[in-house]
Amino acid sequence: DKVLVSGANGYIAMWVVRHLLERGYAVRGTVRSESKGKFVKEYFASLGHGDNLELVIVEDIEKEGAFDEAVKGVDAIAHTASPFHSNVKQPEEFLRPAIQGTVGMLKSALKNGSKVKRIVVTSSTASILNPSDKPSVLSERDWNTSSPKEVEEKGADAPPMVIYRASKTLAEKSAWQFVEEHKSELKWDLAVINPPFVFGPPIHDVSSPASLNTSLKSWYDNVVADTPKTKDALSFSSGWVDVRDTSLAHVLALEKEAAGGERIISTGGSFSYQEWINVANSLPPPVYPSHKLPTGIPELFNSETVYNVVYDKSKEEKILGIKFHTKEETTKDTLEDFARRGW
Ligand code: NDP
Numbered sequence: 612d613k614v615l616v617s618g619a620n621g622y623i624a625m626w627v628v629r630h631l632l633e634r635g636y637a638v639r640g641t642v643r644s645e646s647k648g649k650f651v652k653e654y655f656a657s658l659g660h661g662d663n664l665e666l667v668i669v670e671d672i673e674k675e676g677a678f679d680e681a682v683k684g685v686d687a688i689a690h691t692a693s694p695f696h697s698n699v700k701q702p703e704e705f706l707r708p709a710i711q712g713t714v715g716m717l718k719s720a721l722k723n724g725s726k727v728k729r730i731v732v733t734s735s736t737a738s739i740l741n742p743s744d745k746p747s748v749l750s751e752r753d754w755n756t757s758s759p760k761e762v763e764e765k766g767a768d769a770p771p772m773v774i775y776r777a778s779k780t781l782a783e784k785s786a787w788q789f790v791e792e793h794k795s796e797l798k799w800d801l802a803v804i805n806p807p808f809v810f811g812p813p814i815h816d817v818s819s820p821a822s823l824n825t826s827l828k829s830w831y832d833n834v835v836a837d838t839p840k841t842k843d844a845l846s847f848s849s850g851w852v853d854v855r856d857t858s859l860a861h862v863l864a865l866e867k868e869a870a871g872g873e874r875i876i877s878t879g880g881s882f883s884y885q886e887w888i889n890v891a892n893s894l895p896p897p898v899y900p901s902h903k904l905p906t907g908i909p910e911l912f913n914s915e916t917v918y919n920v921v922y923d924k925s926k927e928e929k930i931l932g933i934k935f936h937t938k939e940e941t942t943k944d945t946l947e948d949f950a951r952r953g954w
Pocket of ligand 1 (some may be wrong): 617618619620621622623624642643644647671672691692693694695708733734735736779805806807808809810815824825826827
């Protein structure tokens with residue numbers, strides 16, 4: 612079978628492509644330019660998968676019919692492309708590619724994807740969580756209602772993270788709405804994966820810590836970088852998942868019948884940054900030789916610490932059943948990867 616993966620050069624998408632190729636699928640990836648595709652091609656050729664990977668250029672995912680050609684002949688689709696950075700000035704810079712990119716992919720699949728049986732869209736727990744001060748347990752039944760409202764009210768004055776959260780919420784909502792409106796014509800169904808913060812070893816094209824994708828850069832800045840850390844930053848807590856696990860969740864969501872029509876949170880659990888620091892410092896040497904890791908305020912995290920958010924894992928366990936990496940495993944593998952790069 613052949614799977615189309617949009618934004619194939621991204622942090623999560625590279626691992627999605629890798630799982631697919633290792634499981635014997637053929638992959639067609641979309642990238643925005645020839646130059647972004649070069650690294651992807653070379654990386655998978657070096658793993659011996661060059662023959663099963665084809666790349667196509669989709670310059671502008673907002674354009675009507677952007678994916679019309681790319682969907683032809685594929686059996687399934689993983690749509691991951693969506694902006695996630697903090698240099699956003701106007702909400703539309705995120706909302707347009709997130710929403711039109713997602714709905715555009717579904718439209719193209721309806722029009723030209725005669726072989727498509729399942730589409731998996733990468734959403735986020737950003738579509739689930741209403742940021743609040745009260746610790747909460749959240750599940751797939753919850754929706755982020757506050758970020759779209761805040762963006763509507765504040766426009767360009769809304770903080771970048773709020774714009775990002777709104778873009779993910781509105782994109783996922785639009786996807787479910789498209790499916791509802793076209794259900795009598797569809798030969799495929801939709802599954803959505805909602806990852807929280809994604810950490811773990813990168814295989815995409817990164818040349819320096821500064822060029823890391825947003826979530827892993829945050830881990831690097833808090834757990835590895837030799838910079839002063841505030842108490843607020845150290846005690847920040849949320850949900851997390853290893854990139855190798857959430858990418859596998861995408862593949863299993865394509866394979867498992869029961870994933871059709873479901874949004875599924877894929878999480879390894881909750882974290883605080885001080886907890887990651889404590890884990891990093893507890894690993895036997897010489898995991899990270901280049902400099903001494905920060906220690907933060909070790910006692911800020913202990914067995915009594917209450918996480919701000921806990922995500923319900925029961926749907927994932929029932930439908931996908933992934934054995935998630937532990938914090939120790941993810942930390943060790945990530946630090947070893949960084950050390951190999953000389954960071
Ligand atoms: P990356 O930034 O590494 O990947 C983003 C991908 O989307 C890249 O291929 C990028 O292409 C593409 N993209 C970004 N903006 C646009 C645009 N305007 N038009 C077309 N393509 C675009 O991030 P991640 O791998 O982390 O993100 C992948 C997906 O996972 C996103 O949908 C994100 O929202 C979601 N996600 C990420 C989480 C995380 O913690 N990392 C958590 C939950 C969800 P290019 O390289 O050309 O910019």
